[in-house]
Amino acid sequence: MATQILMPALSPTMEEGKLAKWLVHEGDDVKCGDILAEIETDKATMEFEAVDEGRIAKLLVPEGTEGVKVNQPIAELIADGDVGEEAAPVAATETKGGRQETRQEARAEVRQGETRAKPAAPTADDTQQAEAALADAEVPEGTELVTMTVREALRDAMAEEMRRDASVFLMGEEVAQYQGAYKVSQGLLDEFGPERVIDTPITEHGFAGLGVGAAFGGLRPIVEFMTWNFAMQAMDQLINSAAKTRYMSGGQMGCPIVFRGPNGPAARVAAQHSQDYSSWYAHVPGLKVIAPYFAADAKGLLKAAIRDPNPVIFLENEIVYGRSFPVPKLDDYVVPIGKARVLREGKDVTVVAHSICVGQMLEAAEKLAGEGIEAELIDLRTLRPLDTATVIASVKKTNRMVTVEQGWPICSIGSELGARVTDEAFDYLDAPPIKVTGKDVPMPYAANLEKLALPSVDDIVTAAKAVCYRT
Amino acid sequence: MAEAARQQDSAEAAGTDAALAKKFYRDMLLIRRFEEKAGQLYGMGLIGGFCHLYIGQEAVVVGMQAALKPGDQVITAYRDHGHMLATGMDPKGVMAELTGRAAGYSKGKGGSMHMFSVEQRFYGGHGIVGAQVPIGTGLAFSNKYKKSGAICLTYFGDGAANQGQVYESFNMAELWKLPVVYAIENNQYAMGTSIERSSATRELYKRGASFDIPGELVDGMDVEAVHQAGLEATEYARSGKGPIILELKTYRYRGHSMSDPAKYRTREEVQEVREKRDPIEHFGQKLVQRGLVREDELKATDKEIRHIVNTAAEFATESAEPAADELTTDVTA
Numbered sequence: 143m144a145t146q147i148l149m150p151a152l153s154p155t156m157e158e159g160k161l162a163k164w165l166v167h168e169g170d171d172v173k174c175g176d177i178l179a180e181i182e183t184d185k186a187t188m189e190f191e192a193v194d195e196g197r198i199a200k201l202l203v204p205e206g207t208e209g210v211k212v213n214q215p216i217a218e219l220i221a222d223g224d225v226g227e228e229a230a231p232v233a234a235t236e237t238k239g240g241r242q243e244t245r246q247e248a249r250a251e252v253r254q255g256e257t258r259a260k261p262a263a264p265t266a267d268d269t270q271q272a273e274a275a276l277a278d279a280e281v282p283e284g285t286e287l288v289t290m291t292v293r294e295a296l297r298d299a300m301a302e303e304m305r306r307d308a309s310v311f312l313m314g315e316e317v318a319q320y321q322g323a324y325k326v327s328q329g330l331l332d333e334f335g336p337e338r339v340i341d342t343p344i345t346e347h348g349f350a351g352l353g354v355g356a357a358f359g360g361l362r363p364i365v366e367f368m369t370w371n372f373a374m375q376a377m378d379q380l381i382n383s384a385a386k387t388r389y390m391s392g393g394q395m396g397c398p399i400v401f402r403g404p405n406g407p408a409a410r411v412a413a414q415h416s417q418d419y420s421s422w423y424a425h426v427p428g429l430k431v432i433a434p435y436f437a438a439d440a441k442g443l444l445k446a447a448i449r450d451p452n453p454v455i456f457l458e459n460e461i462v463y464g465r466s467f468p469v470p471k472l473d474d475y476v477v478p479i480g481k482a483r484v485l486r487e488g489k490d491v492t493v494v495a496h497s498i499c500v501g502q503m504l505e506a507a508e509k510l511a512g513e514g515i516e517a518e519l520i521d522l523r524t525l526r527p528l529d530t531a532t533v534i535a536s537v538k539k540t541n542r543m544v545t546v547e548q549g550w551p552i553c554s555i556g557s558e559l560g561a562r563v564t565d566e567a568f569d570y571l572d573a574p575p576i577k578v579t580g581k582d583v584p585m586p587y588a589a590n591l592e593k594l595a596l597p598s599v600d601d602i603v604t605a606a607k608a609v610c611y612r613t
Numbered sequence: 614m615a616e617a618a619r620q621q622d623s624a625e626a627a628g629t630d631a632a633l634a635k636k637f638y639r640d641m642l643l644i645r646r647f648e649e650k651a652g653q654l655y656g657m658g659l660i661g662g663f664c665h666l667y668i669g670q671e672a673v674v675v676g677m678q679a680a681l682k683p684g685d686q687v688i689t690a691y692r693d694h695g696h697m698l699a700t701g702m703d704p705k706g707v708m709a710e711l712t713g714r715a716a717g718y719s720k721g722k723g724g725s726m727h728m729f730s731v732e733q734r735f736y737g738g739h740g741i742v743g744a745q746v747p748i749g750t751g752l753a754f755s756n757k758y759k760k761s762g763a764i765c766l767t768y769f770g771d772g773a774a775n776q777g778q779v780y781e782s783f784n785m786a787e788l789w790k791l792p793v794v795y796a797i798e799n800n801q802y803a804m805g806t807s808i809e810r811s812s813a814t815r816e817l818y819k820r821g822a823s824f825d826i827p828g829e830l831v832d833g834m835d836v837e838a839v840h841q842a843g844l845e846a847t848e849y850a851r852s853g854k855g856p857i858i859l860e861l862k863t864y865r866y867r868g869h870s871m872s873d874p875a876k877y878r879t880r881e882e883v884q885e886v887r888e889k890r891d892p893i894e895h896f897g898q899k900l901v902q903r904g905l906v907r908e909d910e911l912k913a914t915d916k917e918i919r920h921i922v923n924t925a926a927e928f929a930t931e932s933a934e935p936a937a938d939e940l941t942t943d944v945t946a
């Protein structure tokens with residue numbers, strides 16, 4: 143019985159891939175677990191294993207083919223007679239003509255997963271916004287802009303600072319040989335060697351504390367948490383040791399250290415691996431907290447963080463790592479900590495966001511413009527110190543505010559902004575500010591519930607219209 | 614392998630009878646086929662997020678679970694599908710959780726890494742490396758407190774063995790003589806980090822030494838050896854002597870999770886284990902040699918298991934997603 147082997151999805155965000163190499167030939171017998179092919183995904187080259195026994199009848203896609211869609215047939219397998227009809231395999235090998243719906247369903251889900259995973263693939267507009275935004279930063283006129291991913295921008299920031307200052311080193315789980323769990327530290331081991339790019343055991347509380355001690359000892363550690371979820375293991379060292387020492391020592395000693403890694407919900411990884419810590423750290427005196435969206439800010443702010451004499455919490459976002467934006471080609475591009483940026487001017491409503499929600503806010507602004515509402519967009523970039531002056535000035539102009547974040551609503555960044563605006567611009571408000579946030583629940587796994595748990599572009603549009611008393 | 618522990622055909626020594634031997638074979642095969650199917654469904658986009666397969670490690674959980682008594686508890690990390698099947702949880706409900714459907718064990722809210730079954734005394738399903746160790750110790754505390762006579766079987770990995778809370782747990786467990794068996798599944802890698810690169814000492818069964826907790830090294834690819842060690846360890850913990858550690862040397866064939874390119878080890882290394890030490894293949898041959906089963910009976914078992922797994926997959930892909938209002942239920946009581 144001939145069954146088709148389908149192109150597999152080998153990462154949560156894969157839509158298509160390159161069939162890099164066949165490791166079997168037509169006529170070969172294969173067993174479960176035999177490696178059939180090497181496939182390049184959006185993140186890495188992966189081996190694809192057989193899940194059924196049989197003989198390879200035909201290779202349908204020649205090796206070297208790029209852009210092979212997930213679930214497209216790539217080979218035909220004649221199943222082992224012995225196995226019996228019963229075992230008519232579904233899924234990656236699928237009976238010809240049979241179970242068509244499952245396949246379509248699966249495709250639909252993949253697509254759905256994709257849109258979720260990359261809510262706003264940066265549009266030309268996005269890039270223009272980013273360029274426009276750069277124009278008002280301190281970038282000399284005529285500076286060349288290079289397009290790079292946020293991932294590359296972060297790596298470059300670390301590499302530049304490590305070249306500049308021998309006391310800077312990087313430590314964390316899988317940062318060296320594996321090149322980073324999310325490939326942010328790619329190439330750093332090669333350039334700086336194992337004394338400065340250090341793989342740790344899985345001991346967050348231990349290595350975070352060790353980093354604090356190393357900073358006390360005169361080094362400038364960059365400590366990567368594989369994700370911020372695992373920093374909860376280390377929370378005591380971050381807050382009790384790193385954040386409070388300058389104060390407790392009467393200013394004698396500080397703790398110049400950067401804790402960084404991906405923060406916020408990723409795709410379908412459920413409650414323990416999907417939460418936004420923005421407001422947690424923004425709460426703590428003694429820390430600086432940064433959460434950029436654009437690649438240029440990621441680079442410039444990470445460089446500033448590494449040079450800063452204080453402990454800095456640097457919140458990245460896994461889904462944003464792969465997005466590309468222009469970055470000024472300068473020898474030393476440093477963005478000051480503590481300054482929000484007005485991304486787009488508008489007179490009707492102020493929308494404030496940070497990190498991945500900046501992308502959503504940009505999309506929402508386009509939709510709002512289509513309905514005649516001009517939104518003024520503020521990318522906070524730094525959460526502590528919080529640049530409330532920029533927000534207040536904007537609200538005094540628009541008289542309305544919507545805040546956007548993925549975190550939980552209670553005691554959120556939006557709660558703080560709401561309080562500050564009522565405090566300092568109460569008389570200017572024409573409507574109560576609205577917080578668009580993640581839902582007040584742990585992150586569910588199911589695709590449909592996860593979607594409901596996260597703030598959407600439409601939620602922002604609805605909120606903006608509501609504060610403008612438009613429906 | 615050099616470790617002497619339970620190398621030789623420990624079968625005779627254990628005196629495994631035919632019925633038990635067949636059960637071992639069947640239970641291991643169920644996990645293998647279930648995981649292969651989960652891998653397929655992931656490939657089709659029907660399972661999302663992280664999905665950590667147990668392929669290669671089946672003998673550990675099957676041997677250990679067979680040493681438990683009714684009422685004993687089990688807790689592990691995120692590589693948990695095998696544990697759930699071995700505790701007797703329904704493959705349909707497990708697979709439906711993997712696809713995020715309402716009929717899953719956690720109503721689709723937990724996913725691959727977070728499933729629980731009060732009925733089977735399976736306490737999860739934990740995503741934070743090492744966090745299940747103090748929790749398992751606490752379950753043992755509750756057993757002692759209530760004089761229930763039960764023990765808690767607490768599984769964790771070689772990577773988890775470096776977390777501080779493991780040693781905090783060891784200290785309390787010995788101090789208070791808690792009925793807990795720590796089963797360290799040493800598959801020799803924590804994501805891309807081999808144990809050589811992460812651990813100052815690699816004999817994990819000795820990690821309780823400074824707390825006076827006994828430990829034993831076990832060939833985790835040999836289900837009978839695991840079972841025998843499991844019987845002795847559970848007996849020890851149950852008798853009131855306190856905690857005990859088993860280090861089960863095993864191997865995972867697949868990547869750490871579905872999206873691991875696995876560049877940290879060679880294809881040959883994996884192939885060698887598959888060929889020389891596969892827990893299922895070898896055990897099947899052993900049973901045939903011993904005259905306990907015939908070749909065709911093994912084939913029939915395979916067919917039966919494939920049917921169970923295909924039925925579970927169909928159920929899991931056809932059943933409904935959770936209703937929207939489930940989003941806000943179960944947050945607090």
Ligand SMILES: Cc1ncc(C[n+]2csc(CCOP(=O)(O)OP(=O)(O)O)c2C)c(N)n1
Nearest residue numbers: 372692740741742770771772773802803804
């Ligand atoms: C506290 C914490 N740190 C890091 C991670 C990311 N992570 C998940 S599994 C894993 C490796 C664990 O290896 P091991 O304990 O050997 O178990 P195995 O995966 O081999 O079963 C890591 C680093 C995590 N989930 N939790």
Ligand SMILES: [Mg+2]
Nearest residue numbers: 770771802803
């Ligand atoms: Mg391991």
